[in-house]
Amino acid sequence: MTFDYDLFVIGGGSGGVRAARVAAGETGAKVALAEEDRYGGTCVIRGCVPKKLMVFASEFGRLSADAAGYGWDIPEGRFDWMAFRTRLHAELDRLEGIYRRLLAGAGVETFDARATLVDAHTVQLSSGETKTAKHILVATGGHPTLPEVEGAELAITSNDIFHLDALPERILIVGGGFIACEFACILSGMGVQVTQFYRGEQILRGFDDEARTLVAEEMRRKGVDLRVNTNAVKLEQDGDAIRVTDTEGGVQTFGKVLFATGRAPNTRGLGFEALGVALKANGAVVVDEYSQTAVPSIYAIGDVTDRWNLTPVAIREGMAFVDTVFRGKPTPVDHELIPSAVFTQPELGTVGVTEAAAGEPVEIYSTTFRPMQTAFIGSEDRVLMKLVVSKATRRVLGCHIVAPNAGEMIQLAGIAVKMGATKEDFDRTVAVHPTMSEEIVTMRTSVRSA
Incomplete structure (x- = not known):
């Protein structure tokens, strides 16, 4: 059977775009992608990127008070939401343009339309067109939901x-x-x-x-x-x-x-049930370790599968899909020891198991303290550095940081934890002084066993 494309991707978020452009640009596959809204998906348009820019904007509110403690006389400012919002939307437009150019540069044909599944190899576009593909990849993401509360x-x-x-x-x-x-x-x-x-x-x-x-x-x-x-x-x-x-x-x-x-996967009305693609109770697409559904030609990645709902994970799943389907290298998705960060103030960075979920006898190394930068001006800000260590193997099973820029720290700590570093490996590492993160390698005595 002859198909219009080797791959048709439904969804123009980070995972779908990465899979489409790598399949087209690096393996020579003929690829198309349909997106009914804006390219970039949740992360770029209504998630990670605009949220992090709002985090940056919000942190300047303390600037004048903190600076005064260091001898600076900076007048207290006023936050102009509309000035920020205008610049924010311009930045999101710029990023969406980059996504479109990356797809075009890789030779991916794009459709600004909603795509639904007709059969194992066919999609129907809201523009009225019907397209066929040897493989279909669903990367439609998720959306926030409202609870059943009156009003x-x-x-x-x-x-x-x-x-x-x-x-x-x-x-x-x-x-x-x-x-x-x-x-x-x-x-x-x-x-x-x-x-x-x-x-x-x-x-x-x-x-x-x-x-x-x-x-x-x-x-x-x-x-x-x-x-x-x-x-x-x-x-x-x-x-x-x-x-x-x-x-x-x-x-x-x-x-x-x-x-x-809460959030829910974007699967409603896509036609999964009629094709025999299994869905979880919350609507998420059921896939195997290779992101393949019960219909062999249909795959799904990212938030629509409700596995690890993180942008870098969706991108990794997209790359594993390309390796499996277009490079002949079956590659299961690795969901073990994924670092992540919560951009509260202070941030929370984490990788590995928590103390409560260790599942084996562990030793806990933990310290909280007032960091130098804010302690100097009399602030009560506190930070946390914590390691969960296996008693049997001495491997660091989990690392948890609550501190400014914890997301930056946990990225690097995540490498060590992923590699299987032991507590003694951490101990042998010379501290960078004076920093908050040096406490990760200077905690010598466990505070408790669990």
Whole structure:
């Protein structure tokens, strides 16, 4: 059978674009890609990139006060949201243009249209065209969801935050995951009065208990009204504001309410069920270790599979797909020991297992302290450095850092942990002094066993 293409990719996010351009540009495959919205996907358009730029913007709020402690007389400034937003959108337009040019340069034919599955080798475009391909790769990502709360339609999600015409004076953020916590810190740093509800005992479930406790303490100390064991049960319009009733019976009004309570894969209406492609209860595509679905010609990568919902992981999955299908080198996706960061203030960087999830006897090396830069000016800022070490093998099974720029530190620590470094390997490494990160290689005595 003759096909229009060797590969048709549905979705123009980071994973789909990488797979398309590498397959076309490096293996000579004939490739097409369809994207119904903007190229770059969640990460570039409504996720990692604009969020991190907002993190940078929010951190300048402390500049004048901190600088005064070092002898500088810098007038306190005023944050101009619209000036920032204008520049932000221009940057996202620039990045989307790069994605389009990369695809064109690799010889990928692109369609600005929604694509749905007709059969194992055919897609239907919303423009009316039908295309066939030997292989189809689905990389449609995910989207934020609203909970089943009365009046939830009055709230916004993380997709909307970058398009606000003005920042509210007060905002309620509902959720305790990394998206909720990051935006709580961002908006607080931009001068918004932030209240955060989380229904559980502590924010950042799944992260190391000691690390998430310190993040929560620092968020409260810096002005976030963080309330655990609390949830919103009803939202009502109150003039230009939103009146919120919580599980404790309290009633407050806010300029905006942001729900960051979950995301769902973008699989609805794509035609999976009719073809026999299995979906999980939450709609995620079921794939094997090679990202292949139950239909041999159809593969899926990235957030639509709900494995590790991180941009670099989607890119790695895309590369493994190309190696498997177009280079004749079956390559299972490696989801072990993935470093990640939560861009709260301070940041949380993590790789490997937590203390609670070690699954074997371990020794814990941990220290919290006031870093030099802010201790000098009398700040109570605190940071954490922590290692989880196997008693049997002495391998460092987990590394957890709460500190400014923890994301930068954990990237490098992740190399050592991935390589199987032992505690003694860390001990043999000479410290870089004076730095916060030197504590990672100078902790000699375990604080406890677990």
